[in-house]
Amino acid sequence: MTDYKPTERTRIRRRPERGSYDRDLVYRIIDEALLCHVAFVLDGEPHVLPTTVTRIANDIYIHGSNKNGLLTALAQGATASIAITHTDGVVVGRSGFGCSLEYRSVVAFGTATLVPPEDKERIMNEVLQDIIPGFGGRRLKPSELATTQILKFPLDEVSAKVRNHGNSDVQGDYELDLWAGVIPLSIVAGEPVSDQKLKTGIPVPEYAQTYHR
């Protein structure tokens, strides 16, 4: 797989040493995420839409109701800037100037196309397996697929940015009698809570017990 080529919109200007156009890295960052934040312009104003994201091959997909006006505006061809961000830790420096976050992020620019009706069931099943690996619910009905719009964005203009090098303090600060280090942060899944209306005798499935991101 070849890496992405920087464009005018994706070239990392600030701290370029943290930037990357490595396709594998971009895919890993996206695949770990539940959410993306989609920015776009509507009637001259900026909008930002937090929504679930799934990558299939070199495209990412978001979806929602046909009645979602922001999604409809995106489906009509508004250019989008899509961010996916993981916060991996808090860097505690010897001064505030040495404090930072450890993070991995991806920003993609692109324009959506609507997934055609004949592909909707297949894509939604992949989206469900991405969000809930092992999910085994009943099949989606044609009427349910009909009220859902699925938007596909090609991953063409993409960059990643990673900070993972731990502390980086100002030269003289290393002599100070102060602690410095990284507090790691991670997303943890808790014990599944069964629906109160669950039929008796249905156990929590293994995919729910072992859920992780």
Add this chain to the structure above:
Amino acid sequence: MTDYKPTERTRIRRRPERGSYDRDLVYRIIDEALLCHVAFVLDGEPHVLPTTVTRIANDIYIHGSNKNGLLTALAQGATASIAITHTDGVVVGRSGFGCSLEYRSVVAFGTATLVPPEDKERIMNEVLQDIIPGFGGRRLKPSELATTQILKFPLDEVSAKVRNHGNSDVQGDYELDLWAGVIPLSIVAGEPVSDQKLKTGIPVPEYAQTYHR
């Protein structure tokens, strides 16, 4: 405290029953967050900037280097749409149509003003205590404050959206022999990792050992 008034930009159109203009709720959602995603328009194109966020009174603050071009564009008065999103759980339905996320989110619209030099140290100290409660590093130098730009956005046009009601399946699905429930998600802080260049004999401070969001 009075609640926010919906405006044309913040009125919740999609699933209004999940929407809120409750000021306390908005503050709680912001205060729990490390990150926000700032969307804005630059040369007609949408941009999205993930960055740390701190609320002080009825304003939110973001900051970065003077050399950060996106921040500079925002400081020059570009309208911003700022999202703060917590993912609290994965809702596993009896069908894909009943799957969802439990979440709390805030979206604010506003225009930044630059924090003037005489207020920078005070604001940065509050930002540091917000990100790392109990932090006790050395005082910021005037030269460090001079290379930092701090942007303040008033919280005027704001809405919150919350989904926290657990499962909500299609009527007939409750008869199916399928599990349904919620898998809770939370952000957990791990054991602090001391800087390799730490002077000997400096213990991990309590604020780092007990860090949580």
